[in-house]
Amino acid sequence: LRVSLTKTSWEFLYFPMTDQVKRKAKRFIDVVVNRSGDAVAGVLILILNFLLGGSLAQLTVVILGLALVWFLLELTTTQAYAKEVSSSLGRLVGDREEKRISLQDITDATEMTGLLESSNQAQVLYALDVLESMDPEVVRAHSSGLLEHPSQAVRARTLAILALQGEDIELYEFKAELPGSDLSGEDAVKVYEETAADRVAIAASAGRVVDSEDQEERLIDLMGDEDQDVRRTAYRSAGLSRRRSFVPHLVNRLSIPEERARVRDALVLYGERTVGMMGDYLQDPETPISVKTQITTVLVEVGGQHAAYSLFRATSLEMDRRVVNEALRALNRIQGDNPAVRIPRELMLRDLRQEIDRYCRRIVQERSVRSAADPNLATFIQRVLNERAEQSLERIFRRVALVYDTNQTLAAYRGYRSDNARLRAQAIEYLDTSLPSDIKNLILPVLEAPSEEEQVQKASLVLASDPPTLMGTLEEFLESRESWLNTCGLYVIGCRKFKDYRARVETFSNSQDPIIRETAGWALKQLEASEEAK
Amino acid sequence: MKIVQTLSVVEKAVFLLQTDIFKSLATDEVALIAVKSSENEFEAGELVEKGSEAGRSFHVVIEGAVEVSKNGTVFRRATKGMFFGLLPLLEIHGDEEVRAVEPTHTVVLSCENFKQAVADNPQFALTMIRSVATMALNFALRVEELEKAEAGR
Numbered sequence A: 001l002r003v004s005l006t007k008t009s010w011e012f013l014y015f016p017m018t019d020q021v022k023r024k025a026k027r028f029i030d031v032v033v034n035r036s037g038d039a040v041a042g043v044l045i046l047i048l049n050f051l052l053g054g055s056l057a058q059l060t061v062v063i064l065g066l067a068l069v070w071f072l073l074e075l076t077t078t079q080a081y082a083k084e085v086s087s088s089l090g091r092l093v094g095d096r097e098e099k100r101i102s103l104q105d106i107t108d109a110t111e112m113t114g115l116l117e118s119s120n121q122a123q124v125l126y127a128l129d130v131l132e133s134m135d136p137e138v139v140r141a142h143s144s145g146l147l148e149h150p151s152q153a154v155r156a157r158t159l160a161i162l163a164l165q166g167e168d169i170e171l172y173e174f175k176a177e178l179p180g181s182d183l184s185g186e187d188a189v190k191v192y193e194e195t196a197a198d199r200v201a202i203a204a205s206a207g208r209v210v211d212s213e214d215q216e217e218r219l220i221d222l223m224g225d226e227d228q229d230v231r232r233t234a235y236r237s238a239g240l241s242r243r244r245s246f247v248p249h250l251v252n253r254l255s256i257p258e259e260r261a262r263v264r265d266a267l268v269l270y271g272e273r274t275v276g277m278m279g280d281y282l283q284d285p286e287t288p289i290s291v292k293t294q295i296t297t298v299l300v301e302v303g304g305q306h307a308a309y310s311l312f313r314a315t316s317l318e319m320d321r322r323v324v325n326e327a328l329r330a331l332n333r334i335q336g337d338n339p340a341v342r343i344p345r346e347l348m349l350r351d352l353r354q355e356i357d358r359y360c361r362r363i364v365q366e367r368s369v370r371s372a373a374d375p376n377l378a379t380f381i382q383r384v385l386n387e388r389a390e391q392s393l394e395r396i397f398r399r400v401a402l403v404y405d406t407n408q409t410l411a412a413y414r415g416y417r418s419d420n421a422r423l424r425a426q427a428i429e430y431l432d433t434s435l436p437s438d439i440k441n442l443i444l445p446v447l448e449a450p451s452e453e454e455q456v457q458k459a460s461l462v463l464a465s466d467p468p469t470l471m472g473t474l475e476e477f478l479e480s481r482e483s484w485l486n487t488c489g490l491y492v493i494g495c496r497k498f499k500d501y502r503a504r505v506e507t508f509s510n511s512q513d514p515i516i517r518e519t520a521g522w523a524l525k526q527l528e529a530s531e532e533a534k
Numbered sequence B: 001m002k003i004v005q006t007l008s009v010v011e012k013a014v015f016l017l018q019t020d021i022f023k024s025l026a027t028d029e030v031a032l033i034a035v036k037s038s039e040n041e042f043e044a045g046e047l048v049e050k051g052s053e054a055g056r057s058f059h060v061v062i063e064g065a066v067e068v069s070k071n072g073t074v075f076r077r078a079t080k081g082m083f084f085g086l087l088p089l090l091e092i093h094g095d096e097e098v099r100a101v102e103p104t105h106t107v108v109l110s111c112e113n114f115k116q117a118v119a120d121n122p123q124f125a126l127t128m129i130r131s132v133a134t135m136a137l138n139f140a141l142r143v144e145e146l147e148k149a150e151a152g153r
Helices: A002-013 A019-052 A056-093 A109-115 A121-134 A136-141 A152-164 A171-177 A185-192 A196-206 A213-223 A228-241 A244-253 A257-269 A271-283 A289-302 A304-313 A321-337 A345-369 A375-403 A406-417 A421-434 A437-448 A452-462 A470-479 A483-496 A499-507 A514-533 B009-017 B027-034 B111-120 B122-152
Strands: B002-004 B038-042 B047-050 B057-063 B066-070 B073-078 B097-100 B104-110
Touching: A019 A056, A056 A406, A056 A421, A109 A121, A109 A136, A121 A136, A121 A152, A136 A152, A152 A196, A152 A228, A196 A228, A213 A228, A213 A244, A228 A244, A228 A257, A244 A257, A244 A271, A257 A271, A257 A289, A257 B111, A271 A289, A271 A304, A289 A304, A289 A321, A304 A321, A321 A375, A321 A406, A345 A375, A345 A437, A345 A452, A345 A470, A375 A406, A375 A483, A375 B009, A375 B027, A406 A421, A421 A437, A437 A452, A470 A483, A483 A499, A483 A514, A483 B009, A483 B027, A499 A514, A514 B009, B009 B027, B009 B104, B027 B111, B027 B122, B057 B111, B073 B122, B104 B111, B111 B122
Parallel strands: none
Antiparallel strands: B002 B038, B038 B104, B047 B097, B057 B104, B066 B073, B066 B097
């Protein structure tokens, strides 16, 4: 065994090395390590014989003990090595955390405070905007003067900032302070509602007590007010009230780009109370993708185990790819901030295996499409498949990051995607030392393949089913749950005039998705034109 | 100007993906932009946009060419795959006029849809910033070139 197996295995270990390194390593191992090992073993046997008598049983116990120490040492070394590879990657790839520049870094607070005294409305509003994020205390200190400013926009903005800082805005007290406000009761409320400042005050007071349907409807109306200060105060009031009935209205407003940040802040105020609902919105096919993206950001802000479960539900392979991408990114951020958050390991490893299969499938499909007759069409479909493969690869790493060390795995992903051969090698080394052997055996040969040809070959071996053909790829596009792949399938049928697919195309003609519907109509026209030409 | 519909959404997306400003976006993202776009046709010599009266639309030339001029001086020519109309969309108005110099066919994105695309897609916003920066750099280089030529005269 020693000669036939052990010696041969040792020789194999030297294969990846260059001749120069191999010579040095062999010399050192043969002369120093092996001889020292023999000497230490001899000394140990002598000590054993001298102290205990050296029976076979005693020798076996000592060997077993040493084997155990060896095994633990190997385990610790592997973990330490993986950590070192990853931290080295982290250093080389660099920290991709966004470096935010605060307004404080670039603005002078004194200058802004001076602008608050200006009679020019635009200048005061600008100063208020800057000070709100920079030093809201300054706004609070100047609030009495600002609330009597002749511009109602300035009064509204001041009130909104005070309300957003959690200040109690007492509607009726405020009314009494308004110049010339000698009205009372219903009359006063009517006059109040005429200006944005007053509506801000109403929206702010609604945050404290919403105890009737009328008040609830009033606040919902204010969320759609024409004035931005009124709207944002109303959002916050809704968030502070933590009433579930406001959530659909808030989620609806996430579709408006200018409102998103304020609405997200309001939803975060609900905390864990609505994370289940947020998860349902992520699952709902009727929710627009742009809104789902915002919801993932809200869940990251809320954080914690329940938010992670809501996001995890959206990472299933059956979900829309864009939602899965966002949900995985969000989960990685939550785990990066709080490593105590756990994801069901077995479920994630199951999804990971399927994701690897999908990645390999896209690689093989991309190659099969190259044989398409129309080069422009082939280029377009190849690009679609390449994008899908790239995204699938990112999801593989992000799924791995949910089970293993988040930051180290994401550093490995950035290393693998870089053009630097050393970083790529280190990334593969990290996966090699971290992943369980069944997953490692699936993905590593594909990632390590030195050429595109070899990568396609390795990917074909991973596939659970037969490698996809050109027509098989078309079928898969048409069957996909992803609307864009359906569209591309219809486009291929239209371009290539595949008349056998007419019935299939017709089934897409009434799709809810405008792009699918339009492309199906276009493809049918192409098929009709081709038949007429014949 | 004629509003026409000669291309399907995917055909528009395939065309846009070949242009410099859209090539870095994902195919489905470009399709989402294409679905909100329309097509215009202009005859040779037809005025496309003029100064502050500009139609506030973003055009990408599919076929033909337009020239952007100010006080009779042409300072930019946009041909197949190139865009025009970006600056008025960013509310930077000059007195320039845009005129088709040959029969021209464009993909058009309204101001509202352009802004929506920028808000929804940071990559698109980045590409636009790059385009404006490239335009500014080209203008600066051209001015420098003309100044050198003037000095050498």
